[in-house]
Amino acid sequence: MKKWVYFFDEAAAAEKSVGGSWDGVRGLLGGKGAGLFDMTRAGVPVPPGFTLTTQACNEFRRTGKFPPGMWGQALAALKQVEKRTGKKFGSSSNPLLVSCRSGAKFSMPGMMNTILNIGLNDEVVEGLSRLTNNPRFAWDSYRRLIEMFGATVFGLDDEVFEHPMGEHKKKKGYQLDTEMTAEDWKALVGIFKVEYKKHIGEDFPQDVYKQLELATQAVFESWMGKRAVDYRRATGISDDLGTAVNIVTMVFGNMGFDSGTGVAFTRNPSTGEKTMMGEYLLNAQGEDVVAGIRNADPIANLSTHMPKVYEQFMKITSRLEKHYTDMQDVEFTIERGKLWMLQTRNGKRTAKAIVKIAVDMANEGLISKADAVRRVTPDDVDTLLHPQFDDAARKKSEVLAKGVNASPGAAVGQIYFDADTAEKMAKEGKQDVIMVRPFTKPDDVHGMIASKGILTSEGGATSHAAVVARQFGIPAVVGASAMKIDMERRLMIIGEKTITEGEWMSVDGATG
Structure with missing residues (x-):
């Protein structure tokens, strides 16, 4: 059989x-x-x-x-x-x-x-x-x-x-x-x-x-x-x-505050810097971090909360990166102080990070120079040429809110609050669109791909919105918590300012 x-x-x-x-x-x-x-x-x-x-x-x-x-x-x-x-x-x-x-x-x-x-x-x-x-x-x-x-x-x-x-x-x-x-x-x-x-x-x-x-x-x-x-x-x-x-x-991260769950990259997926970048939540399950439903703590803080677990985690992820000779995207759960690894895979990253990581790994002797060159595609080079905001214009602009700079690049467009409308306005209306959501879900991917930029009020650098935006080279800011979105009235409120659907907005994925 x-x-x-x-x-x-x-x-x-x-x-x-x-x-x-x-x-x-x-x-x-x-x-x-x-x-x-x-x-x-x-x-x-x-x-x-x-x-x-x-x-x-x-x-x-x-x-x-x-x-x-x-x-x-x-x-x-x-x-x-x-x-x-x-x-x-x-x-x-x-x-x-x-x-x-x-x-x-x-x-x-x-x-x-x-x-x-x-x-x-x-x-x-x-x-x-x-x-x-x-x-x-x-x-x-x-x-x-x-x-x-x-x-x-x-x-x-x-x-x-x-x-x-x-x-x-x-x-x-x-x-x-x-x-x-x-x-x-x-x-x-x-x-x-x-x-x-x-x-x-x-x-x-x-x-x-x-x-x-x-x-x-x-x-x-x-x-x-x-x-x-x-x-x-x-x-x-x-x-x-x-x-x-x-x-x-099942191992459980929601058994109390000696338990938790997280997602991490062995190098920064936005810049390529050789620093662990990730997030975790205590007393939570994995989907809470990935979905961006709760704003998580930086992975470095785990060294204070659970120093032994953090040390073990850093040793394991270092081994995994050397084994696969590439930046790893890992998921983990801590159940009552015990670390469990749930996933490792080559991590999605920006074009800038692709170049930086390839060069650094060649210099570190993890890969050959020929391999480093092969890892950078013509599409990556094209993405590196994405528009950026002029420094002088940036200084003159009104900053409405700040969040996590999840995916670099500059985007200007009209805001829409759901994936279907964003896709429709981009394809049928021929508009430059910024998709604005509390947090993105996998069902939103068609709207994300059609948008020039993505903005969310919740989530962090390892959330779904951030990972997908980086892969497709879409400028994104996530976790802009000052922003309150009213889906029923199709508007967002930032402080005293109300912005309705269809208005123009700029997103700076480089600075957040």
């Missing part, structure tokens, strides 16, 4: 199946999967798990159902993960929870689906609460699952869940998610389940195996989702590659 599933410690078997080529392994397991396999082989702390191959995805696309034998192999692999972790999937006494993550051969940040905390239901959440003696963590994890499941598997708008959560926080006088108590999260789970049934027409599934099956199917289907297709068209990635699915034991 064809092998559709590989454990993270089966790197050698995966290599053998594709004739020994690591490029072939990336094609089989996807970039995320290949990174997890490689890190596991190198002794880096990676949670136990397994990968369903891109071949399974392509077979699913062809027939509309899982290939024969695949789901049986996946369930058998899950039993092995139970043995390795000492936990049981669906158990209320010692529950195993997993994430279901996409991962194509070539990095497509945020374009496909991920679901966390699979395995929670009404009984398991009570057991997890007792086991960890942390009911806040358990109920927070459960509401995240319902929210992500509804949005990912059934395509519900984020507002279906964000609106009642915002109303609850407003009623309680909370500003931050971290102010929510266990009782708050428990109440919100009840509200979310009502919203889920109202929009889906059935209850949130209590069968944990059904959760995993639907999540896996949703990840396969996301390969041909609009945002993924738009991204591939813009980057020249073939539709034939498919995505792998990585089933990973």
